[in-house]
Amino acid sequence: MQYTATISRMKAAGAPPRLSGFAQWADRHFKWLLVAPAVLLILALSIYPLLFSLVVSFINYDFQVPGHAFVGLKNFERVVFDPVARWSLLLTAWLSGVSVAIEFVLGLLVALTMVRGFPGRGVIMSILIVPLFISPVIVGQAWTLLLQRPFGPTNYILTQLLGQEVTIGWMTEAPWLYASLIIADVWQWTPFMFVILLAGLTAIPPNLYEAAELDGVNAWQAFWAITLPHLAPMMLLALTFRLLDAIRMFDTIFIMTGGGPGTRTYTASYYLYTVGFTQFHLSQATAGSWLFLVFTALVVTLLVRRLLKAEPV
Amino acid sequence: MNDHEKRDYQAGLEAEVDAFMRGETTRRTFITRFGQMTGMLAASGPILGMMTDWALAQQKLELADAGSPLGQAQAAAMKASMEGPADGSAFRAVEAAKAHSGVTLNMTYEAGLQALDPRNFSGPMWEQLTGMKSNVVELSNPDQYSKAVAEHIAGSGAYDVLDISPAWTPSLADGGVIAPLDDYIAKYMNLADLEDYHPLYKALPTYKGKVWGFFDDGDMFALYYRKDIFEDPKMVEAYQAKFNAKLAPPKTWEEYAQIAQFITDQMAPNVYGAGHFRKAGSPGNQFDFLQQYRANGGKLFGDDMKAGLVSDAGVKTLQNMIAANAASIPGNNELDAVSLWAAFLTGKVAMIYSWPPSGRMAANYSQSATAINFIPQSQIAGKVGYAVVPGNPEHATGYNKALSADSANPEAAYLFMQWICSPPVSLARCMLPYALRDPYRISHFKSELYGALFPSAKEYLSNLNNSANVGLLDPIMPGAQDYFLSIDRMCTAVWAGADPKASLETAAAEWNETTDRLGVDSQKAFYTEFLKLPGATADNTVEKLGMAVTL
Numbered sequence: 110m111q112y113t114a115t116i117s118r119m120k121a122a123g124a125p126p127r128l129s130g131f132a133q134w135a136d137r138h139f140k141w142l143l144v145a146p147a148v149l150l151i152l153a154l155s156i157y158p159l160l161f162s163l164v165v166s167f168i169n170y171d172f173q174v175p176g177h178a179f180v181g182l183k184n185f186e187r188v189v190f191d192p193v194a195r196w197s198l199l200l201t202a203w204l205s206g207v208s209v210a211i212e213f214v215l216g217l218l219v220a221l222t223m224v225r226g227f228p229g230r231g232v233i234m235s236i237l238i239v240p241l242f243i244s245p246v247i248v249g250q251a252w253t254l255l256l257q258r259p260f261g262p263t264n265y266i267l268t269q270l271l272g273q274e275v276t277i278g279w280m281t282e283a284p285w286l287y288a289s290l291i292i293a294d295v296w297q298w299t300p301f302m303f304v305i306l307l308a309g310l311t312a313i314p315p316n317l318y319e320a321a322e323l324d325g326v327n328a329w330q331a332f333w334a335i336t337l338p339h340l341a342p343m344m345l346l347a348l349t350f351r352l353l354d355a356i357r358m359f360d361t362i363f364i365m366t367g368g369g370p371g372t373r374t375y376t377a378s379y380y381l382y383t384v385g386f387t388q389f390h391l392s393q394a395t396a397g398s399w400l401f402l403v404f405t406a407l408v409v410t411l412l413v414r415r416l417l418k419a420e421p422v
Numbered sequence: 423m424n425d426h427e428k429r430d431y432q433a434g435l436e437a438e439v440d441a442f443m444r445g446e447t448t449r450r451t452f453i454t455r456f457g458q459m460t461g462m463l464a465a466s467g468p469i470l471g472m473m474t475d476w477a478l479a480q481q482k483l484e485l486a487d488a489g490s491p492l493g494q495a496q497a498a499a500m501k502a503s504m505e506g507p508a509d510g511s512a513f514r515a516v517e518a519a520k521a522h523s524g525v526t527l528n529m530t531y532e533a534g535l536q537a538l539d540p541r542n543f544s545g546p547m548w549e550q551l552t553g554m555k556s557n558v559v560e561l562s563n564p565d566q567y568s569k570a571v572a573e574h575i576a577g578s579g580a581y582d583v584l585d586i587s588p589a590w591t592p593s594l595a596d597g598g599v600i601a602p603l604d605d606y607i608a609k610y611m612n613l614a615d616l617e618d619y620h621p622l623y624k625a626l627p628t629y630k631g632k633v634w635g636f637f638d639d640g641d642m643f644a645l646y647y648r649k650d651i652f653e654d655p656k657m658v659e660a661y662q663a664k665f666n667a668k669l670a671p672p673k674t675w676e677e678y679a680q681i682a683q684f685i686t687d688q689m690a691p692n693v694y695g696a697g698h699f700r701k702a703g704s705p706g707n708q709f710d711f712l713q714q715y716r717a718n719g720g721k722l723f724g725d726d727m728k729a730g731l732v733s734d735a736g737v738k739t740l741q742n743m744i745a746a747n748a749a750s751i752p753g754n755n756e757l758d759a760v761s762l763w764a765a766f767l768t769g770k771v772a773m774i775y776s777w778p779p780s781g782r783m784a785a786n787y788s789q790s791a792t793a794i795n796f797i798p799q800s801q802i803a804g805k806v807g808y809a810v811v812p813g814n815p816e817h818a819t820g821y822n823k824a825l826s827a828d829s830a831n832p833e834a835a836y837l838f839m840q841w842i843c844s845p846p847v848s849l850a851r852c853m854l855p856y857a858l859r860d861p862y863r864i865s866h867f868k869s870e871l872y873g874a875l876f877p878s879a880k881e882y883l884s885n886l887n888n889s890a891n892v893g894l895l896d897p898i899m900p901g902a903q904d905y906f907l908s909i910d911r912m913c914t915a916v917w918a919g920a921d922p923k924a925s926l927e928t929a930a931a932e933w934n935e936t937t938d939r940l941g942v943d944s945q946k947a948f949y950t951e952f953l954k955l956p957g958a959t960a961d962n963t964v965e966k967l968g969m970a971v972t973l
Binding site for chain 2: 172173174175257258259260276278279280281282283366367368369370371372373383386387388389
């Protein structure tokens with residue numbers, strides 16, 4: 110406390126220690142200096158590219174057409190009037206909706222099964238969540254190896270099981286190619302639903318079930334009256350996260366079907382990738398990305414609003 | 423400073439001094455340490471860069487056994503570079519390049535096997551000869567175009583030597599991304615080496631009267647078939663009985679589908695008549711359609727630059743391809759190039775047409791390199807015959823070495839290009855077992871050393887030369903990617919059951935949209951330039967122009 114005393118004496122003498130102008134300025138704006146690096150980083154890596162992409166969507170930025178002339182809404186027009194773009198948006202909605210619905214149902218069933226303790230539960234849970242840690246590209250490749258004719262074993266196994274020759278083109282024939290994509294997605298992401306829902310289930314107070322049991326409520330009634338209302342926020346959270354991820358579906362399609370046959374498995378992400386990085390129409394791809402962002406933002410807003418309203422009964 | 427500010431200031435200072443006395447971090451120490459940390463981070467960039475460079479440094483020069491044909495070709499390349507002949511392009515390049523010792527050349531290569539040559543062989547050898555280092559930048563095929571353009575727009579000078587598809591030359595030349603080589607060629611090259619190119623490939627880097635690179639990869643499609651099946655007396659007899667014709671490699675696409683179906687009928691499920699890489703996104707569809715369509719008399723564009731796809735030739739081509747698919751191995755439409763090789767090498771398929779590595783793999787030569795061990799060992803070595811694809815085979819893309827217009831060391835980069843594409847060096851590179859660089863010089867096709875690589879190598883080289891004599895080039899013009907993509911979509915839609923005529927109409931509409939986007943007049947000018955090239959159509963192949971090479 111010796112220095113405190115010194116300062117006190119200096120104060121009494123009315124002679125504050127002299128600091129340079131910069132040091133005084135730095136002291137006054139210390140809090141801003143602390144956050145400045147993070148702000149600059151965000152501006153450089155996020156805001157600037159975002160603004161630049163907005164500019165790009167209104168100019169010609171095509172690696173095959175020289176110059177960057179202002180083209181107004183032309184790039185947006187090209188996307189809006191491109192039947193492939195419209196199809197890819199529909200397919201994205203359909204594929205992500207179906208995949209997430211199946212993942213939700215399966216995830217809930219597995220979570221309900223695993224919520225009670227039993228021997229080997231830990232090991233089974235560890236195995237169940239393994240797909241979550243695998244890159245979607247690897248998942249796509251693995252399912253390709255399983256399904257692709259003539260080397261994949263799937264048709265052979267089905268032939269043995271059904272007793273008649275199965276010759277399904279899993280990645281070239283509709284509707285099987287959609288089934289293949291959904292299977293791969295469900296295999297990888299059902300564990301995500303399971304983990305979130307299991308966390309929700311374990312958080313429900315057990316005394317509610319005990320009270321219900323004393324009241325003579327059966328398991329089905331307990332599920333509807335206790336489990337479902339308490340789990341609803343977690344369900345919505347899981348659905349929101351998963352849906353936001355699913356609408357960006359790209360990797361498995363890139364590996365498994367290459368967008369084909371024709372353009373039948375073009376999702377929005379795959380369409381944008383093709384326009385931008387196969388055809389090099391970067392400004393059209395950027396305009397498409399902004400349109401896709403608007404659609405995504407609408408979905409996000411709806412889901413988040415619903416999520417914020419959802420509260421356990 | 424008013425009283426209130428003074429009070430705040432002094433209170434803050436007291437708190438700081440007290441904190442300092444207690445050994446706690448003060449604002450100033452925080453700022454000091456933060457500054458130190460920032461400085462260290464800034465300094466760590468170059469250090470990390472150096473460590474990365476070290477980690478990614480070229481491996482040592484890998485040389486084959488000196489007694490092997492490859493070893494001899496490598497020794498010959500080294501000798502030609504060091505001792506001459508004094509007027510040889512390799513020797514002159516090395517001599518001039520010594521003045522640039524210490525320079526690092528940044529060069530793009532397709533990621534994977536293509537990049538092993540500069541990493542393991544040509545890069546280290548060049549460094550040994552000249553003291554120039556090479557930094558290999560591996561990119562996916564589309565990125566070899568887009569990154570080159572992006573870096574040019576940014577003016578970064580990131581690349582010195584570019585590996586590009588010949589189809590991109592007009593766009594990159596007009597866009598100022600690549601530089602012409604004429605002055606350097608006049609100064610350094612032995613012009614006789616230009617005459618050593620097969621005529622199909624010689625003009626590929628030429629555009630608007632200037633030379634924009636050196637051709638460096640003869641990606642000629644050829645037919646590879648099972649001789650043992652085609653010469654099997656029972657099969658020959660059965661074919662004769664059924665079609666009153668000799669069982670031989672097909673000369674027309676109708677015959678191709680017929681033979682494929684015949685073999686499938688006779689030998690499936692052990693062996694199927696044919697296989698193709700038809701998966702969406704694998705380039706087999708576009709190459710196959712383009713070669714058959716033009717062999718059937720189809721025109722890519724009319725005089726008004728409208729797509730010529732919706733024609734009898736278009737419908738006939740798709741019908742032939744559908745017939746061939748039906749006669750092929752189950753899952754034909756799901757195969758990519760590597761899967762097709764696997765099917766052929768394991769003996770499941772009697773005929774394929776694909777790139778030149780097919781022949782080297784079938785002879786089990788490529789598989790001697792561990793880098794290519796994802797391909798199965800050949801079970802058909804010694805049983806494979808070579809033939810020209812029915813009609814006219816496609817020269818399926820290929821590569822040009824081009825000089826980046828933004829290179830900081832353009833002369834050094836040019837000299838490397840001249841050296842690596844010179845006859846003795848390029849021969850040694852094409853002979854590397856893991857290489858995907860395929861023969862393209864007349865001296866390659868005539869090489870005794872290459873001919874000794876595997877028992878049937880001479881027939882293999884002869885067939886590649888004969889294929890080039892009647893070969894067709896991919897369209898070389900802006901928008902090529904768009905046109906190709908439309909063909910791929912059209913084909914895969916047809917394989918999935920879409921109507922061929924309707925699919926041709928869809929593809930034609932997409933082609934027209936692409937042409938409109940790029941400018942009809944401009945595209946017409948490019949197309950007119952393209953049509954001047956030998957091999958642009960089935961009517962002006964090298965052979966029909968009287969320039970065929972006989973070995």
